[in-house]
Amino acid sequence: MIRYLASCAALLLVAACAAPPTTGPARPTTPPEALSDSDEQAVARRAARQFITVVEDMEPIAERACRNRTSNINCDFLIVVDDRPGMPPNAFQTLNRQGRPVIAFNLALIADARNADELAFILGHEAAHHIEGHLARQAQNATAGAVIFGGLASLGGASAEAVRNAQELGASVGARSYSKEFELEADRLGTLITLDAGYDPVRGADYFFRIPDPGDRFLGTHPPNAARRDIVRRTAAEARSS
Template identity: 50%
Template sequence: MMYTSALRRALRLIPAMAVALALAACDVAPAHLASPPPLGARDTASRSGTGFAAVVARMKPVSEQICRERTPQLDCTFIVVVDDRAGQPPNAFHTRDAQGRPLIGFTTAMIREANDEELALIFGHEAAHYLAGHQARMRESATTGALVGGLLASLSGADQATAQRLANIGAGVGARSYSKDFELEADRLGTVIAWRAGFDPLVGAQFFRRSPDPGNQFLGTHPPNPDRLQLIARTVANLEAGLPI
């Protein structure tokens, strides 16, 4: 009976783990999103163009095709948006809109800073997160972590505030446990998507040479940049050799 009561108490603490999960997530959707950028006939635009609109025109249909090939059970129609809030740092993210449709977003700072090859690799990376179901898998890990943290707190007789903090900590640890693996998985599949769209992922990967290296931090959300560069290079070598990815 003591265990059952503690478990029920721990379950009541889980909703608050959303705060920890939001902090642990690798890509967080902003509160405001602009309308989709003026891409014109985005899926039939000239493939010889340059700039963000041209990148999207090439990457979007390829990402959708690979989505249909690998995960036909998903909604594979991507919506592309720009976060035009002033002062936002270079960032890209994936999420779902109010109707549950897959959405890929870029801040204007990212669009200004990255070249076409880099934008293509980043686009592929975010699309890959969606195809791999990383958000759902991270939520599951966070829920498990919150349950464990809350259960241990309840069994120890901790007060409500302490138990809630431990549940939040458990959620954050759970969400971060696989985040580096998810990032590398998205890098690999994102490389394939960019490659199939006709971009050079090795050139795109130079973005990581300019970006601050997070290092190999314990429970960090992103892997070291050298690891990402090596994985992208291996993936391209396999693609060039015609090996299965």
């Protein structure tokens, strides 16, 4: 199910009634400052149609993968659009208060996607985070880090405030300890979900080359972009040959 937030609701709901989009560029090559109001509206409608089509194709495939690979978790994905202005392109996965998995895209990312394959791969990647249980595993790592760092500080005779600071540091370190592995796991499963829905994950992973490369920093939250694209290529090749 797609839920549209605030001001973008009318645009997306109207666009859903239009003709399906192509998988070509979502934006014209004309510089943004040269676009008229009608041109900008046409670009927005095309981006909205493309996003809706991708969600309609991907959601049932992601939910089927979730049901086939897990047990006793909620696989009813809720797709939402964050329409806050001025935000950099972003998508993320979380849970709502009822434990329902939520995948959020903001307007900047929807507009920035050059084709449907990029949107599909990003959605598959975020769905894979839920299927792989990454939120719960990250919370466990954070708890373990807090216990270890806090315990060491306490054994060293630290004050109560110093122990609390150590626990906060430990939680941060613990949460980051396996985040790179989580991202690569999500890339791998996201590739399979994207393929199953009829999209090209390798083309979709081209998005990595248009965002800053985090490199391979110690305790960084994301692996190098080249490593991510490599695992997408290898996973897709293996799936297509099987």
